[in-house]
Amino acid sequence: MGKKVTIDHELCVGDAICVDIAPDVFEMGDDGLAHVKEGMECAGDRDDVQEAAEQCPGGAILIEDSDEC
Numbered sequence: 510m511g512k513k514v515t516i517d518h519e520l521c522v523g524d525a526i527c528v529d530i531a532p533d534v535f536e537m538g539d540d541g542l543a544h545v546k547e548g549m550e551c552a553g554d555r556d557d558v559q560e561a562a563e564q565c566p567g568g569a570i571l572i573e574d575s576d577e578c
């Protein structure tokens with residue numbers, strides 16, 4: 510079982526810190542909020558993704574065990 514990463518858009522404040530830390534996993538959308546790039550949903554076990562979750566001021570990056578990963 511791997512770790513899935515998702516973003517709660519109710520909590521994201523759009524400061525792009527996650528994109529700075531892990532630009533191959535996160536991107537900013539036209540809505541001004543961060544999104545997990547297509548195909549990167551299972552990157553939750555990466556150190557830089559966990560670092561982004563710790564640095565995220567909104568606590569918007571969620572990492573959870575998932576059978577999908």
Ligand code: SF4
Nearest residue numbers: 521522524525527565
């Ligand atoms: S670090 Fe958190 S609040 Fe900032 S853009 Fe990324 S998900 Fe949104």
